[in-house]
């Protein structure tokens with residue numbers, strides 16, 4: 578069975594590599610990993626860390642690309658590969674434009690499409706844009722729906738999708754646990770960059786923001802809240818890897834760069850990120866993947882969004898949706914920074930997103946064993 582696995586962005590690489598490695602180790606499958614180049618450098622750096630080479634690199638990224646120009650190039654590039662490679666199965670992950678076009682072309686070509694991380698929904702087609710649309714299109718053409726949680730599987734059933742829906746966990750947990758076993762270089766790099774990490778008694782708060790819907794006023798509100806928290810908790814370090822999208826730095830730098838205990842640093846390599854997660858006291862984020870990973874390291878998460886397609890963490894008690902209003906963020910973070918009981922209750926909640934075995938389950942389903 579020939580399986581073409583399509584990856585566009587950093588999080589797709591993180592979530593697809595465990596499946597690629599699992600399929601590659603099997604004799605009944607030939608796995609072919611394709612990078613579209615939607616986010617060129619960030620996706621490649623993940624492959625390098627896991628010691629994986631792409632079989633095909635379309636290198637499609639263009640400076641200033643729009644959804645329209647990207648979709649056109651993806652359609653042309655992926656169509657050629659599907660005709661040349663004749664895969665039996667196409668695997669896509671998540672809800673990016675690479676995943677949506679890959680799933681759609683797979684359906685057109687008569688391949689069986691497997692959707693990893695199926696069934697996430699906000700119920701609002703306009704937010705996140707275009708991801709909610711992309712997810713629904715992929716669902717329509719998919720043969721297998723690999724839902725990360727029971728709630729995601731239920732979302733699919735409520736849309737009438739009942740065949741081949743499998744709750745397998747999220748492959749990001751496979752990747753995070755794997756990286757946690759080999760993060761020594763990442764830890765050393767973080768110690769070089771942030772020497773205060775040497776002091777094991779110091780608290781660190783990890784902050785990441787990048788979502789399109791937060792850029793602008795909302796992101797300024799988030800940065801103002803971080804600034805206020807940093808002033809109130811002067812012995813706590815706030816570590817902010819700044820997303821490469823220049824719009825993010827343009828908002829957060831002027832608000833936070835003068836604060837001594839706020840560290841605005843470059844995006845982290847994945848081993849560095851996993852070290853920081855394992856080490857953080859609290860995470861403030863609008864990232865999907867980080868929400869899913871942090872509970873595996875017993876770190877509470879405050880989600881900087883007004884709605885989320887990942888409510889399982891909130892229901893399990895690992896995370897809280899705090900929106901982007903500075904006063905709400907400060908209030909919730911203050912509680913966790915100053916009340917050990919409130920912190921422990923969140924930190925000790927079990928991770929609802931998986932146990933690290935999702936890739937094995939996906940491989941077994943693809944090969945018809947399960």
Ligand SMILES: CC(=O)N[C@H]1[C@@H](OP(=O)(O)OP(=O)(O)OC[C@H]2O[C@@H](n3ccc(=O)[nH]c3=O)[C@H](O)[C@@H]2O)O[C@H](CO)[C@@H](O)[C@@H]1O
Pocket residue numbers: 586587588589591592670671672673708749785787788789818843844845846847848850851863864865866867870
């Ligand atoms: C805006 C956007 O593109 N969102 C997509 C992104 O979500 P998501 O919001 O997860 O994207 P992020 O860019 O936050 O990536 C998260 C992943 O990158 C890692 N990380 C993050 C920051 C850093 O400096 N270093 C690092 O290694 C995190 O540990 C995590 O594993 O990918 C998902 C998976 O396809 C999609 O469902 C989302 O629609």
